[in-house]
Amino acid sequence: MMPVPVEHSPVNSKAELALLHRLCKSSSASAVLALWASGLQQLTGCDRADIYLLDQSHSLLVRQISASPEGTRQDNSYSEPADYRHDSLLSAALLGQTPLHLNTAQADGHFRLDFLQAGHTGLPPHTMITALPVRDAANHNQGVLVLLGGRHDDSSQQHTASLTGLCTSFWLQYCRHQQLADCVRQRTPTPAPRPVPLNHSYGLTGNSEAIRQLRRLISKTLHNQSSVLITGETGTGKELVAQAIHHHGPRRSFPFQVQNCASIPESLLESELFGYCRGAFTGADREHMGLIRSAQGGTLFLDEIGDMPLSLQAKLLRVLQEQSVRPLGDTRSYAVNVRIVAATHQNLPDMVASGRFRQDLYYRLAQFPIALPPLRERKDDIALLSQHFADEFAHHARLPAPVLSPALLERLESHHYPGNVRELKNMIERTLLMHGHEASLQPGHLPPELFEQACADQQTEVEDLGAGKLDERLNYLECRVLEQVLHKYHGNQKLAAQELGLSRGAMNYRLKKHQINARNWRI
Numbered sequence: 001m002m003p004v005p006v007e008h009s010p011v012n013s014k015a016e017l018a019l020l021h022r023l024c025k026s027s028s029a030s031a032v033l034a035l036w037a038s039g040l041q042q043l044t045g046c047d048r049a050d051i052y053l054l055d056q057s058h059s060l061l062v063r064q065i066s067a068s069p070e071g072t073r074q075d076n077s078y079s080e081p082a083d084y085r086h087d088s089l090l091s092a093a094l095l096g097q098t099p100l101h102l103n104t105a106q107a108d109g110h111f112r113l114d115f116l117q118a119g120h121t122g123l124p125p126h127t128m129i130t131a132l133p134v135r136d137a138a139n140h141n142q143g144v145l146v147l148l149g150g151r152h153d154d155s156s157q158q159h160t161a162s163l164t165g166l167c168t169s170f171w172l173q174y175c176r177h178q179q180l181a182d183c184v185r186q187r188t189p190t191p192a193p194r195p196v197p198l199n200h201s202y203g204l205t206g207n208s209e210a211i212r213q214l215r216r217l218i219s220k221t222l223h224n225q226s227s228v229l230i231t232g233e234t235g236t237g238k239e240l241v242a243q244a245i246h247h248h249g250p251r252r253s254f255p256f257q258v259q260n261c262a263s264i265p266e267s268l269l270e271s272e273l274f275g276y277c278r279g280a281f282t283g284a285d286r287e288h289m290g291l292i293r294s295a296q297g298g299t300l301f302l303d304e305i306g307d308m309p310l311s312l313q314a315k316l317l318r319v320l321q322e323q324s325v326r327p328l329g330d331t332r333s334y335a336v337n338v339r340i341v342a343a344t345h346q347n348l349p350d351m352v353a354s355g356r357f358r359q360d361l362y363y364r365l366a367q368f369p370i371a372l373p374p375l376r377e378r379k380d381d382i383a384l385l386s387q388h389f390a391d392e393f394a395h396h397a398r399l400p401a402p403v404l405s406p407a408l409l410e411r412l413e414s415h416h417y418p419g420n421v422r423e424l425k426n427m428i429e430r431t432l433l434m435h436g437h438e439a440s441l442q443p444g445h446l447p448p449e450l451f452e453q454a455c456a457d458q459q460t461e462v463e464d465l466g467a468g469k470l471d472e473r474l475n476y477l478e479c480r481v482l483e484q485v486l487h488k489y490h491g492n493q494k495l496a497a498q499e500l501g502l503s504r505g506a507m508n509y510r511l512k513k514h515q516i517n518a519r520n521w522r523i
């Protein structure tokens, strides 16, 4: 490719304009990448310029291209997790607020420099590294530009703002070409996309499509600072998701504060969140910083946000807009940098419509909405979750490794779970508490409430079957009643048949019909 007509260093506006001019004329996404790496390598006078971009799931940083005075080459040979867990220099640059300039000797010990080992062998010690985040127009991080060695040291440091601006222009043009290419591709049949690689589970057990999608969403929240609104029924894992967002993102070394907005009176909630100064009210004998300020740099998780009184909603909105908080009775405001993650089981749009929740606050909180499905809608996860909770409990209680029989798992999968994952977890723990020494756990070992509740729940489930399917409703009921009675008599068919007023033969026939093995209820 033609060299950019500038001295190698320093960065100057004439050269930038020339580069932008060539960028406008670029004809494809790959041409943008090539110009991006080679242009910035020549502009800054570095020995090498590498571009790393986040993958589709935002969980991996993948090297795309490398440029040196010898030429430019596409290079996807290196990728690493972009979750800040590994303390790598690339993640620090991606998630940090400022570009990083340091030499390899300074970086060593502070950051992992795995990307140097992969493809940069033979670098002299004290090679200068500049790592700049690549941001889109909404200031969300999309990747990292790395400049290595050469004479870029001082000039790059002084010109990071213009380099960051250039990177944004390149990114936007790159996306534009990719979108155009996608449009063309949509008109011709393409093979199914490969599943997006995920590096870890974020502490969430499950392999259903819903959980995989949830992990993808979590990955995307990590690299921007928007507020997150998590919705879902009780026990679906809202707090677990909030923790994952905090603990895998750049704020993880700062506090994670939690406040349940439903559990305390309004005045207490106000002082807990916003703080107060000494003498603000009777009994305020010392200053209280409040959770918003004490989460400085980190995350504030506001659970049950739908229960926050309207007056406090207005105050919270002000904090979000002004990024400062004024404690009760104080004349000063304090600047805060806190990410808000809120959760609710309520329908906030309905509450907005009926005037019980502020619309402006709703939009502010729901910048990044995450909806968690109830457990009954992702039954594929029940076996994995059950085994996970059983192993966890057995480990803590020093019990032998639990074996969950297929009959037990089948029974667990047919339950309705109004309490969602929390209910399943409690049920497994209770089962192990009572029968943790059994070689194999059977349905008969499950807590009796499961069977009693199954009959109570039927109202809901039978309704779910829809009108006109009487046989299905009756079959379902019959099956649950048989299980309940077998459970009561620990698998004794004779006693179960007596209670139901059935002959042994009729009982046998019905058990066979529902494929119920009475032996599974013996304990």
Ligand SMILES: Nc1ncnc2c1ncn2[C@@H]1O[C@H](COP(=O)(O)OP(=O)(O)OP(=O)(O)O)[C@@H](O)[C@H]1O
Binding pocket: 203, 204, 205, 206, 232, 233, 234, 235, 236, 237, 238, 239, 240, 241, 303, 345, 421, 422, 425
């Ligand atoms: N996918 C999952 N993998 C493992 N554990 C989970 C998962 N989802 C939920 N849990 C567990 O279930 C329990 C309930 O989860 P959590 O407290 O996060 O739910 P919640 O939606 O915040 O509940 P509530 O609305 O009642 O506050 C916790 O013990 C949590 O660790």
